[in-house]
Amino acid sequence: MKNSLIPIKDEKDIPELYRNTPIGSLFQRHNLGTPMGSYEKAELLILMCMDSRQELRLPRDFAFVVRNGGARLGGNSFSVSFAIACGGIQYIAVIGHSDCKMVDLESRKEEFIRGLTKHGGWKKSDAEEYFLNLHPFFGKNDAVKSVISEADTIRLKYPATVVAPLFYSLEDDHLYLVRE
Numbered sequence: 001m002k003n004s005l006i007p008i009k010d011e012k013d014i015p016e017l018y019r020n021t022p023i024g025s026l027f028q029r030h031n032l033g034t035p036m037g038s039y040e041k042a043e044l045l046i047l048m049c050m051d052s053r054q055e056l057r058l059p060r061d062f063a064f065v066v067r068n069g070g071a072r073l074g075g076n077s078f079s080v081s082f083a084i085a086c087g088g089i090q091y092i093a094v095i096g097h098s099d100c101k102m103v104d105l106e107s108r109k110e111e112f113i114r115g116l117t118k119h120g121g122w123k124k125s126d127a128e129e130y131f132l133n134l135h136p137f138f139g140k141n142d143a144v145k146s147v148i149s150e151a152d153t154i155r156l157k158y159p160a161t162v163v164a165p166l167f168y169s170l171e172d173d174h175l176y177l178v179r180e
Contacts, residue, residue, distance in 0.1 A: 004144045004178060005144070005167050005177070007174070008031050008032075011028065015177065017162070022062070022091045023093055025043075026044060026175065029058065030058075030174070033057075041088070043063070043091065044063040044091045045063065045083045045084070045087075045089045046063050046066070047066050047072075047073065047080070047092065047093070047094045048066075048067055048071050048094075048097075049095070049097055049102070050067040050068055050069055051097060051101070053097075054095075054168050054170070064083045070138045070139075070146065071094055071095060071096055071150060073154055074137055080154070080158075084161065089161070090162060091161065091162050092154055092161050093163075093164045094151045094163060094164070094165050095147070095167065096146055096167050096178075097143065097167065098171060100140070100143045102140050109131055112127070113127045113128050113131060147166070147167060148165050164177065165178035
């Protein structure tokens with residue numbers, strides 16, 4: 001996995017494609033601690049996992065942030081389309097992360113069913129059917145490859161946008177560019 005990630009430790013590490021863009025600004029603010037000015041409207045859409053261990057350092061009004069299990073476009077397509085159509089968004093960051101619980105989701109089937117039964121009040125059979133029907137859309141085998149795949153899907157759907165596949169390391173709280 002480490003060979004697939006490009007560290008951004010200095011401004012010169014930001015690839016030319018992303019310099020002087022909201023994606024470059026995200027790296028500068030989050031990884032390098034560069035102060036950013038104020039924003040009157042969002043310049044970036046961030047699609048990332050709902051995992052609460054990720055904390056992006058963002059200024060107010062800089063980005064629309066869509067969070068869901070596995071950083072999937074899936075059921076959020078209208079929200080993303082709205083941000084592009086009505087918000088004028090031209091840049092999208094898809095952010096996966098280390099230790100993603102959607103990797104090998106099949107192995108969490110029994111935990112999911114027990115938890116939805118206990119905490120959600122579901123019948124066991126309904127929880128099992130729900131998991132079986134939806135885990136293929138959210139589960140993944142590899143967190144890094146999943147980010148690339150999701151970025152490719154978004155590029156096909158919105159060809160006029162610039163989509164950056166990024167990776168959040170829970171170990172050092174830094175963003176990395178994913179090597180495609």
